[in-house]
Amino acid sequence: MSESQSPNAPKRPLSNVAKYSLLFASWFFLSAISFYLGMNLMQNSGSSLVLKDLPKTGNTNPSVVEASTPSLGTPSEMETTNPTDSKPTTSVEEEVMETPNFLPDENVSFRSSAWSTDWTAMKKTVHLYNEIHPFIYTMKGGLSNTGELISTWSTSSRKERVQELRALNPNVKIIPTIFRWENPKEKIQENIGMGGRNDIRDHHIQVIVNEIMTYGYDGIDIDYEGMSCDKKEKFEEFFALLAKEVHKKGKLISVAVHPKTPAEKSKKKELQCRGLSKPIQLDFRENWRGPTTHDYAFLAKHADRVKIMAYELHPRKYHNPGPGPQAPNVWLKDIITYAKKRVPTHKLYMAIPTYGYDWALNCKSSAKAIYHSDAQRIKAGTHKNRQPTDINRILNEENKVASWRNLSKFSDIHKNRAYEDPSLWYTSGGCDRVAFYMNRRAFEEKMTLLRKYDLGGFSFWQLVTDNDPEINVYLSKLVQGQLPPVEKAKEEEEPKEETTIQNTESKETVKVSESKPKSKSKTKQF
Numbered sequence: 001m002s003e004s005q006s007p008n009a010p011k012r013p014l015s016n017v018a019k020y021s022l023l024f025a026s027w028f029f030l031s032a033i034s035f036y037l038g039m040n041l042m043q044n045s046g047s048s049l050v051l052k053d054l055p056k057t058g059n060t061n062p063s064v065v066e067a068s069t070p071s072l073g074t075p076s077e078m079e080t081t082n083p084t085d086s087k088p089t090t091s092v093e094e095e096v097m098e099t100p101n102f103l104p105d106e107n108v109s110f111r112s113s114a115w116s117t118d119w120t121a122m123k124k125t126v127h128l129y130n131e132i133h134p135f136i137y138t139m140k141g142g143l144s145n146t147g148e149l150i151s152t153w154s155t156s157s158r159k160e161r162v163q164e165l166r167a168l169n170p171n172v173k174i175i176p177t178i179f180r181w182e183n184p185k186e187k188i189q190e191n192i193g194m195g196g197r198n199d200i201r202d203h204h205i206q207v208i209v210n211e212i213m214t215y216g217y218d219g220i221d222i223d224y225e226g227m228s229c230d231k232k233e234k235f236e237e238f239f240a241l242l243a244k245e246v247h248k249k250g251k252l253i254s255v256a257v258h259p260k261t262p263a264e265k266s267k268k269k270e271l272q273c274r275g276l277s278k279p280i281q282l283d284f285r286e287n288w289r290g291p292t293t294h295d296y297a298f299l300a301k302h303a304d305r306v307k308i309m310a311y312e313l314h315p316r317k318y319h320n321p322g323p324g325p326q327a328p329n330v331w332l333k334d335i336i337t338y339a340k341k342r343v344p345t346h347k348l349y350m351a352i353p354t355y356g357y358d359w360a361l362n363c364k365s366s367a368k369a370i371y372h373s374d375a376q377r378i379k380a381g382t383h384k385n386r387q388p389t390d391i392n393r394i395l396n397e398e399n400k401v402a403s404w405r406n407l408s409k410f411s412d413i414h415k416n417r418a419y420e421d422p423s424l425w426y427t428s429g430g431c432d433r434v435a436f437y438m439n440r441r442a443f444e445e446k447m448t449l450l451r452k453y454d455l456g457g458f459s460f461w462q463l464v465t466d467n468d469p470e471i472n473v474y475l476s477k478l479v480q481g482q483l484p485p486v487e488k489a490k491e492e493e494e495p496k497e498e499t500t501i502q503n504t505e506s507k508e509t510v511k512v513s514e515s516k517p518k519s520k521s522k523t524k525q526f
Helices: 017-043 119-128 155-168 198-215 231-250 289-293 298-300 329-340 372-379 393-396 440-450 469-481
Strands: 065-066 111-117 133-136 138-139 150-151 177-181 219-225 252-257 269-271 280-282 303-310 350-352 356-358 369-370 383-386 423-428 430-437 459-463
Touching: 065 138, 065 155, 065 469, 111 469, 119 133, 119 155, 119 469, 133 459, 150 198, 155 198, 155 289, 177 231, 177 298, 177 303, 198 231, 219 231, 219 280, 219 303, 231 252, 231 289, 231 298, 252 298, 329 350, 329 440, 350 440, 369 372, 372 430, 440 459
Parallel strands: 065 150, 111 133, 111 459, 138 177, 177 219, 219 252, 252 303, 303 350, 350 459
Antiparallel strands: 138 150, 269 280, 356 369, 356 430, 383 423, 423 430
């Protein structure tokens, strides 16, 4: 045996090449393990995803591109909302799910539904809803469309989460939403056949139907918002064709529409919109581009659900009409008056906000969204809690009103109104502030109003873990049909005289705004 073969011979040191090879192999091995564990953790988490275009990644369904996840504020503001202003959808750690001791009654006449991107909230409260709209789809492409969709749930998540929701509530109808708000970077063009692209429109329809059937959804919810008036007829053609194909499969189709309130008879106008075969009848006050494209009567002929997005009466920007509640009953009543004459009541749903806004009254500070935990934090300090909220009375009683420039200049629109919505008046950082928010008492009053009119149900924008938990107590009775009956409302005539809900002027020459109205009357950001 040679010296090199002797068991007692000293070992030769590793060469530099061998050392670097061993180090690289170790690093690669540890990285692979970390990546594997990380992906499993992400897949099992309930976080929401940011809607953005990504290249196709070998999905089993080539029409859908997976995306990573976002955070929301209001449906029509997804493209402009600052994520730091939005409520995180995963701010509460996931809790152990408890099986409810009841299931929703499928035969209730007033149904509970919600839009949501918060997977934890969906799992935790699915037993409180007859219908769930996972807010997970948008269009692929920006200024031009290909008919394809992007989903914030992965291929496997779509299958697993549908099964999990049905295991928790076998009676729930799962109707995902496809959302797009028109803005300078995103359009709703070819997907509805604009520019003669019926081939892309038809492909878009097939993609949607394939999604429904592949993942076992109960239907689809179409939420195409902010469209310019020239798209009205093409959108209607698209929707009628899609509804026909969806119904062939025995599935449901829902449509989310902008809110409208009736115009006085003397101010009804016709809008001549380029590209349309006939003028649009402006028998409603909201003469900006979104509402002009949503014809309630036409859509109701083809849809199973017409969901009116009744929120954002007081947008968070410091434009007219300034601070106030997002969906007061006085406004909801006008929306219902208009809609009931155009939509069968069993198809008509009113969408109610779960959030409010917190405004600065006398300093330059951006308004911000407020949820249940925010209201609790404000209540822990010095504050005045008002419910109902009579703004004109407050302006007369408070001694600091002279400096409340962001509210006092809009006092006229609150005249003779006391809102059921609660409000918190407090000081922070030397700035007087007011926060309107949602609690159970206000929610119950809104639901009582909707039930008086025999509507088909309501939808929440949006279901998150930070909603007032007391609302869930009410919902448990609602979906079980345990609420006492309410006195039915009498049929109301559309107004003959001016009532100032929204500050829109009537002019002989009607011009439709190409952007959001200063007093926007509707909205889905995370």
